[in-house]
Amino acid sequence: MAKKQVGKQTIRFLHPPVIQGAASVVGKKEGEGPYGEWFDCIEKDPKMGGDSWEEAEGKFQEKAAKLAIEHAGLQQKEIRYIVAGDLLGQLMASSFGLLSLQIPLFGVYGACSTMGESMGIAAMIVEGGFADHVLALTSSHFASAEKQFRFPLGYGNQRPKASTWTATGSGAVVISKSVLEEEKESHKIGQNYSKEALKEKGKVHIEGITTGKVVDFGIKDSMNMGACMAPAAAEVIAQNLHDLGVKPDYYDKIITGDLGKVGKDIVLDYLKAKGFDISKQYMDCGIEIYGEEQQVHAGGSGCGCSAVMLTGYILKMLEKKKWHRILFVPTGALLSQVSYNEGNSVPGTAHAVILTSC
Incomplete structure (x- = not known):
């Protein structure tokens, strides 16, 4: 097996x-x-x-x-x-x-x-x-x-x-x-799939996941979430590519959660230093969700930012076969009222999900 x-x-x-x-x-x-x-x-x-x-x-x-x-x-x-x-x-x-x-x-x-x-x-x-x-x-x-x-x-x-x-x-x-996956494994050549399996052919599958670590670069600016989270995002993306033995072009898109304009530059530079250039595949939900005229400075953030971009837009691109495989990487800043007020830094984390069109 x-x-x-x-x-x-x-x-x-x-x-x-x-x-x-x-x-x-x-x-x-x-x-x-x-x-x-x-x-x-x-x-x-x-x-x-x-x-x-x-x-x-x-x-x-x-x-x-x-x-x-x-x-x-x-x-x-x-x-x-x-x-x-x-x-x-x-x-x-x-x-x-x-x-x-x-x-x-x-x-x-x-x-x-x-x-x-x-x-x-x-x-x-x-x-x-x-x-x-x-x-x-x-x-x-x-x-x-x-x-x-x-x-x-x-x-x-x-x-x-x-x-x-x-x-x-x-x-x-x-x-x-x-x-569909069960029937793929059990069917012989020439057999028809069930109606349930055929319906599934337009859906998105979760091919795998890469679980991130807590990464802390000692940043204490709670108003600069992008800088706090970018190292964790870069680490989990690099680990995913390394674990699978693939290059960035394995994915149509590598999409972070809410690094914003500041975090974007950091994650691209960090990964280049590790030997991975993801600039052609890269997209950030925080940069995309709002328009320039909405005056949100570096972009959007929050758990809901990547969640609604995924469910509203990203999954539909996969279902329409505009993209075939993406790496979805929501990013988080692990601070609390207590930790911040006690003068602690803001660690980051990120969790990657591999999504494929069927």
């Missing part, structure tokens, strides 16, 4: 799970950006009819979760587990937002890399045979993040050029067991 563990940090699935359904729910500002038409739902009310920013973020998750399950053609009772997380203390958005679904929940925290982490864990659960369908999702909200990590909105502080704008939104995917 072929080995699933590849190299130092990578897993290559023998039967790649399929992304059965996906959904993106964003705020007004994100809907006004260049990818507004790609998102499933644009919420004009930043509080979603609730009383607080935190309650609103939970509502974003709830809506994205239900939409993803609907798009997968499933019912809530068919989802075995949820793997989810967010930026708020004690994973408030996930805990309160997903309460109504009454599905067993694994709460995870990877800061803004959480979409990659949740998808990786969900894919392992499914491919390992522990569940047929798992929901993976995350969220962020501009106002709840500012309230927790930076300044009250009413303070009206100036934002430095290196700062990023936390995206308001939630992205969710239903990861399912692949019928």
Whole structure:
């Protein structure tokens, strides 16, 4: 039997799970950006009819979760587990937002890399045979993040050029067991595939994952998330290429989560120093999600940034065969109110997911 563990940090699935359904729910500002038409739902009310920013973020998750399950053609009772997380203390958005679904929940925290982490864990659960369908999702909200990590909105502080704008939104995917992969292995030449397998041919598969480490270069500027996260992103990308023994052109796109304009330059230079030039394949969700006229300085950030770009745009490019294989690398800055106020640096992490069109 072929080995699933590849190299130092990578897993290559023998039967790649399929992304059965996906959904993106964003705020007004994100809907006004260049990818507004790609998102499933644009919420004009930043509080979603609730009383607080935190309650609103939970509502974003709830809506994205239900939409993803609907798009997968499933019912809530068919989802075995949820793997989810967010930026708020004690994973408030996930805990309160997903309460109504009454599905067993694994709460995870990877800061803004959480979409990659949740998808990786969900894919392992499914491919390992522990569940047929798992929901993976995350969220962020501009106002709840500012309230927790930076300044009250009413303070009206100036934002430095290196700062990023936390995206308001939630992205969710239903990861399912692949019928097509099972039938590929069992069918003889000339046999027909089942209707379920043929339906799956238009879906995106998770070929593998590369789990990132915590990387700390001693940066203490909490308003420069790109610089804090870029080394971790570069490390996991380099490890993925090394583990698989491939060059950057193995992928149509290598897409980071929210490094922004500052982090982009760092990750490209860092990887060139390691012998990898990814400039032709490189894309960053934080740079893409907002237009220049929206004045977000270095770009977008937050768990929801990469999650809604994935579920709103990236998966559709794979489904349409515009791209055939990508490396999706959400990035996270692992700071807290306590660690920052005690003078600690801001470590980074990143988790890579290999996505392929079928």
